[in-house]
Amino acid sequence: MIGIGVYYRRKSASVNDFVLGGRGLGAWFTAFAYGTSYFSAVIFVGYAGKFGWNYGVASTWVGIGNAVIGSWLAWKVLGRRTRIMSKHLEAKTMPEYFEKRYNSKPLKIVSALIVFVFLIPYTASVYNGLSRLFEKGFGIPYKYCIIGMAVFTAVYVIMGGYKATALNDFIQGIVMLVGIAAVVLAVLGENGGLGNSLDLLGDIPDASGEKGAYSSLFGPDPINLAGVVILTSLGTWGLPQMVQKFYAIKDDKAIKTGTIVSTFFAVVVAGGCYFLGGFGRLFVKSADGLPEGGFDGIVPTMMEKLPSLLFGLVIVLVLSASMSTLSSLVLTSSSTLTIDLIKPIMKEKMDEKKQLITMRIFIAVFLIISVVLAIITLENPQTVISTLMSISWGALAGAFLAPFMYGLFWKGVTKAACMASFIAGVGITVIHMAYYTLAGHTGTLWGINLASPINAGAFAMLFGLVLVPIVSLITRQSDADKAHAEKVFECYNDSEI
Numbered sequence: 001m002i003g004i005g006v007y008y009r010r011k012s013a014s015v016n017d018f019v020l021g022g023r024g025l026g027a028w029f030t031a032f033a034y035g036t037s038y039f040s041a042v043i044f045v046g047y048a049g050k051f052g053w054n055y056g057v058a059s060t061w062v063g064i065g066n067a068v069i070g071s072w073l074a075w076k077v078l079g080r081r082t083r084i085m086s087k088h089l090e091a092k093t094m095p096e097y098f099e100k101r102y103n104s105k106p107l108k109i110v111s112a113l114i115v116f117v118f119l120i121p122y123t124a125s126v127y128n129g130l131s132r133l134f135e136k137g138f139g140i141p142y143k144y145c146i147i148g149m150a151v152f153t154a155v156y157v158i159m160g161g162y163k164a165t166a167l168n169d170f171i172q173g174i175v176m177l178v179g180i181a182a183v184v185l186a187v188l189g190e191n192g193g194l195g196n197s198l199d200l201l202g203d204i205p206d207a208s209g210e211k212g213a214y215s216s217l218f219g220p221d222p223i224n225l226a227g228v229v230i231l232t233s234l235g236t237w238g239l240p241q242m243v244q245k246f247y248a249i250k251d252d253k254a255i256k257t258g259t260i261v262s263t264f265f266a267v268v269v270a271g272g273c274y275f276l277g278g279f280g281r282l283f284v285k286s287a288d289g290l291p292e293g294g295f296d297g298i299v300p301t302m303m304e305k306l307p308s309l310l311f312g313l314v315i316v317l318v319l320s321a322s323m324s325t326l327s328s329l330v331l332t333s334s335s336t337l338t339i340d341l342i343k344p345i346m347k348e349k350m351d352e353k354k355q356l357i358t359m360r361i362f363i364a365v366f367l368i369i370s371v372v373l374a375i376i377t378l379e380n381p382q383t384v385i386s387t388l389m390s391i392s393w394g395a396l397a398g399a400f401l402a403p404f405m406y407g408l409f410w411k412g413v414t415k416a417a418c419m420a421s422f423i424a425g426v427g428i429t430v431i432h433m434a435y436y437t438l439a440g441h442t443g444t445l446w447g448i449n450l451a452s453p454i455n456a457g458a459f460a461m462l463f464g465l466v467l468v469p470i471v472s473l474i475t476r477q478s479d480a481d482k483a484h485a486e487k488v489f490e491c492y493n494d495s496e497i
Contacts, residue, residue, distance in 0.1 A: 001168050001323070005156030008164040015355050018161035019092045019335045020248040027257035029166045030249045032173035034258070035265035036324035037241055038070065039176070042125045042389045044273050044318055047232070049298030052277025053291055055225050056201060056214025059278050062228050063271035069233035071266040075246075075259035078237060081408040081492070082246035083255065088491030092247070093332070094240040094400060095340040101407045103484045104415045105344070110422055112340035114399055115240050118426075119333050120370055122392035126322050126329070127374035135300075137315050146374050149323060150367045157327045158360045162248060165327045172320030173265060179317030180272035186306055187276055190283075197279055204281050207289060214281060223447045230458035235393040238401025238461065241332040276302075330370075334362035387453055391433055394457025398425025402464035406472075411485040417471035421464045428463065432456040 011017065025033075051059040085091075089100040095115065099108035127149065131142030156164050191197040202215035213220035236242045249255060280298040283305065284291045291298050303314050338359045343350045350358070403418040435441055436451040443450040477485070 001152060001156045001171075002159075004167050005159035005164045008160030008167070011160075011163060014352050015339070015359075016092065017163070018356055018359065019331070019339075020244070021162040021166060023087060023248055024250050025163075025166055025248050025254075026250055027254040028261055029170055030245055030254065031258040031261035031265065033166045033169040033324075033328070034075075034242065034245045034262050035071070035269065036169040036173045036176065036321065037245070037328035038066070038236060038266070038325075039269045039273070039321060040126050040325035041318045041322040042122075042325075043270065044321060045299045046125065046296055046389065047228075048273040048277030049280055049291075050277075050295040051225075051228055052274065052280045053284075053295060053298055055219035055221060055278070056216070056281070057198065057275065057278035058214075058217060058219025058222070058225060059228075059274040060271060061218075061225060061274075062232055063267070063274040065229035065233035066270040067263055067266035069229075070236040070270075072259060072263040074236055074242075075255065075262060078243060078405065078408065079246050079249070079255040079259065080252055082243055083249055083252075084491050085408060085488070086247040089488065093336045093339055094243065094404065095336055097407075098403065098418060099340075101488060102403075102413070102415050102418055103481065104418075107415060107418055107422075108340050109344075110419070111400065112336050114395065114422065114426060115336045116333055116341075118392050118395040118429075119241070119329050120366075120373060120392075121388045123326060123329050123366075123370035124374040125388035125392070126326050127370070131374075134315065137303075137311060143375055146371055149319070149326070150371050153323050153326050153330065154364055154367050157331055158363050162331060165324075165331060166248075168327065169324045172324045175313075175320045176317055177265065177268050179313050179320075180269050180276075182310060183303075183306070183314055183317075184272050184276050186310055187279060187302060190305055191279070197282065200282055201279060214278070221447075224449050224452065224455065227448070227452065227455040227458045230461065231390060231393060231397075231454050234401070234461055235397040235457070238397035238399070238404055239393065240336065240396065240400070241328045243404065244332060330363045330366050333366045334359045337362050337366075387437065390453035390457050391429060391437075394432075394453060394460050395426050395429040398428060398457060398460025398464055400425070401461050402468040406468050410469075410472075411482075411489055412472055412477065413468060414472045414475045414477055415481070416475040417468045420471045421468050424467055425460050425464055428456060428460040429453075 016023065047062070048059070051062060085101070086097060089097065091097040091100050093112075095108040095112040098111050099105055127146045131145040134140050134145040135142055156168060188194050188197050191200055198215045202212045204214055205211050206213040206220040208220075219225055246255075249258060277299060280291070280302060283302045284293065284298050286292070293301060303311055306314065338355055342358055343355065399422045403413060403421045406413045407418075432453065433456075436456075437453060441451065448455055
């Protein structure tokens, strides 16, 4: 990985090269970059363990949703239009897209702050999953795992930028595909194959004492399972580190190929992870309805029974998944800070060289902050990986999904609607976190767990999809804004783009 960073050191001399790889990456590299940024140790260790425990094999629906909605549909709906419009606007980041699409600097500044603040808890959750497996496998204290992972990631991202990240993502993605397939087969083999494993799982009673729920098609709680599917699938449509992959892809042909490749990757990796987690109750004992060692310890405990060679493959798998996601997060955050916040307030114009230096510095700063947060949260036994990720995804996708997507298709979206979505997405997440997560309140409505940050994130996204068109219809565009939107949408008539 470091060698790849060194190789691309001289090929990342401009900001466009460093952030987007010169907008010339092919289908396979972009598809793997999308998939490896999507699925990290958070999925393999945190989500697969917790939701497999809660919903049994029905948690596989989450992986199916990730493949169909989070990958295939995202590429079909957003891919081509994002590539064309971002190139036309010369936007390198999501905040820059908001500024140039809606002709508004305040939108850029607010969205850049949201990106920086809420990518940090997601990064901490990535470290969290990796460190737990390293502790199980080698007895290495998690602090050293976190620091080591951050250092290696910093080296190749700082040196090679997006191109080095994309090539490493491709290599790491292959490891993930092979590893997931091998692990699923091995885990099922521990209990006599798929049929016998399902029979054993069906004998375990749910909270009401009934048997068969954990081996059923929709599990014991389909309503709250739907919230997980929405958050983890629709969320990718509004995450800056995900949609910026479409900025960098080469052409329409690459979009078509990338759609197929990324969907296949999601089926294997996400489908395999959640299917695997569904059998967690066969490996971990229950104490008062909860797994011994906590939700984040389920998958590591399952891995302990694997042969040493296969466990080693799992370690490399999770390391690959974690570093690929981490590299995408730090590159997104540093580029956003530099291009969207630092550069505009500098009295003297920042040239390409100064911007590159600043971005590289912020990559290091972002990694240091996330390392400190990861160590603090890991020392708190109440911290759950899925909670950290849900807060991050809920705020980011809740704020950005609607104004980003509608902005690609509809000229009538207003600045007020965008700002309303930003406020609502962050507001819902923060208020929910304060009332339920920090204050410890609980409650249900129509079977929906109101205290779940996952359901709050899913609600924030869906609320934004309704809020933006309503506010856009209520608020009026000025003549200047209408003229600007017309000019922006001319890009779809340019066959050369």
